[in-house]
Amino acid sequence: MAGYTHWLAPQLDSLAAGFRQEFQQLRASACADGHGRIPETVAWLHIGFAGFIRYAVDSGVVSSEEGEQLSGECWTILNKLAADQSRVVAEDRPANKFLDALRDMLTARVVWVRHTSEMDSASRDGAFIGWEDSESYFLIPGETYRQVCRFVQAQGGRFPVGERRLWAHLAAEGLIETFADGSRVNNTILKTISGERRRVLCLKRSSFQL
Numbered sequence: 073m074a075g076y077t078h079w080l081a082p083q084l085d086s087l088a089a090g091f092r093q094e095f096q097q098l099r100a101s102a103c104a105d106g107h108g109r110i111p112e113t114v115a116w117l118h119i120g121f122a123g124f125i126r127y128a129v130d131s132g133v134v135s136s137e138e139g140e141q142l143s144g145e146c147w148t149i150l151n152k153l154a155a156d157q158s159r160v161v162a163e164d165r166p167a168n169k170f171l172d173a174l175r176d177m178l179t180a181r182v183v184w185v186r187h188t189s190e191m192d193s194a195s196r197d198g199a200f201i202g203w204e205d206s207e208s209y210f211l212i213p214g215e216t217y218r219q220v221c222r223f224v225q226a227q228g229g230r231f232p233v234g235e236r237r238l239w240a241h242l243a244a245e246g247l248i249e250t251f252a253d254g255s256r257v258n259n260t261i262l263k264t265i266s267g268e269r270r271r272v273l274c275l276k277r278s279s280f281q282l
Contacts, residue, residue, distance in 0.1 A: 096115075
């Protein structure tokens, strides 16, 4: 490392001049499905590794061909790690956690919904959380959130955000229908169901498939 810093110091200014362009090129081609700052991290790590490899080649420790091979292997490994991390980040998103829990709850009949064309009928197994039609689910906000939290807790977990923040996450990802009232945006809407106006969370069916 001492040898590397001595090699690097006199040419640091000239190398740094090209870092930005190299960084932008690497970031653009790094793990296309990367989340947040992951592609940036991959780009900077590879720039650092490639610099050390250039020092190793100049020092005669490895050949140019070996240096290229090592740089290629580094790029492959960094992108694999980035893809793995991206999947972890996606799974931890509150919107994804909510959709996964809701899907499992409906499949296991822990909760149920009624079609908007149906009249009130006898209760089924599980908790009633709303209605559905061919395009959307119309969920009772508070009850749906309580049931999701209860389901997650029963599996030994804890839902990461409160109710209002969860609806905000869903809205930000375009998963629910929102209603603009002047400068204020409501994450729930008023919907007439069975002749009664109800405030519901309108979850787009296209974003949620059983």
